[in-house]
């Protein structure tokens with residue numbers, strides 16, 4: 001191990017965060033970092049926005065907790081705001097505090113509306129959370145001790161534009177995957193399917209965006225077979241792609257949208273938006289004690305207003321375009337960059353040892369993460385099974401151009417260092 005690698009390996013220890021403001025987080029040793037992870041892609045609005053903090057504090061002074069059998073003024077106010085920004089016709093709204101439970105809520109509503117169905121279809125490499133049902137809906141976790149008691153979920157293949165099967169072109173692979181999906185719904189499972197649940201872009205499972213025709217094809221198949229379509233927009237929602245929802249970006253409206261992460265401006269909140277014609281839960285069917293936690297609702301209302309007033313969807317589109325162009329330019333010089341992914345500020349690069357074989361460069365990716373810390377930038381990693389070679393650049397949507405440029409400069413510099421060491 002040379003000196004620099006030695007010094008870098010000391011950075012493996014966990015960072016203790018003590019403060020955050022806007023696009024910065026601060027640790028207990030006085031270091032400041034540009035946060036290109038938005039803390040698990042949750043601070044779409046920069047951290048500790050004063051409008052959000054004030055709204056939450058004002059709510060805490062009035063009422064911190066109300067049982068879900070009661071309405072509260074902030075609940076009614078947020079419902080209206082959610083309906084204002086919801087995808088077309090998804091006007092029924094329900095809340096909980098975690099994206100995983102939002103996913104379960106969506107599944108439960110689908111089963112309620114398809115009472116004869118026992119099956120759910122999801123995509124391979126998908127990620128929907130860590131609760132029992134969402135674990136089952138996600139990629140197979142290694143050594144999962146809960147497997148025997150998980151619900152019945154069938155995972156189907158999806159197109160992968162960077163690594164299409166059998167040398168197919170993207171559109172051929174889309175057609176293949178759509179046929180496999182329809183075959184699975186009609187012949188691959190016992191009995192009817194309640195829903196097809198998917199992330200519009202697979203976040204944790206490899207930052208995989210599908211060709212546009214795939215989204216439309218899945219919608220058509222759901223229409224033909226009677227399965228509901230659930231979009232898990234926990235990562236893609238609230239402006240990240242440059243539009244309020246991925247469904248706006250792709251022009252395909254699901255029956256149920258799951259939201260989470262960015263909605264609460266740093267406070268825990270998640271939930272679903274469901275089509276107006278779906279039957280909603282009966283009393284007690286989805287009542288969680290803190291599911292409508294007033295401080296989180298107040299924070300979410302202030303966050304959505306800030307996203308609207310600050311034009312953060314447009315900003316994400318502009319900043320994402322800038323980041324993507326810079327990364328594409330970098331790719332011409334840095335051979336480790338196999339692929340540049342967007343859209344909006346949903347940005348990542350995949351590092352490969354060789355552009356022909358596309359063999360993942362995991363060591364290099366982890367080094368980018370560690371060396372980024374040394375330069376005061378937190379990049380996102382992907383540590384899941386079979387991955388580990390993605391670097392994500394997903395800062396708050398209101399990051400300044402200067403800080404975004406600085407982060408990309410650091411990325412360029414550390415990639416150069418690593419390439420030199422590898423050669």
Ligand SMILES: Cc1ncc(COP(=O)(O)O)c(C=O)c1O
Pocket residue numbers: 097098099100101103127128129130199203204232233234235260261270
């Ligand atoms: C697409 C998606 N769905 C659901 C979840 C689960 O959200 P939570 O961790 O808030 O339960 C995540 C979390 O990473 C996610 O990325």
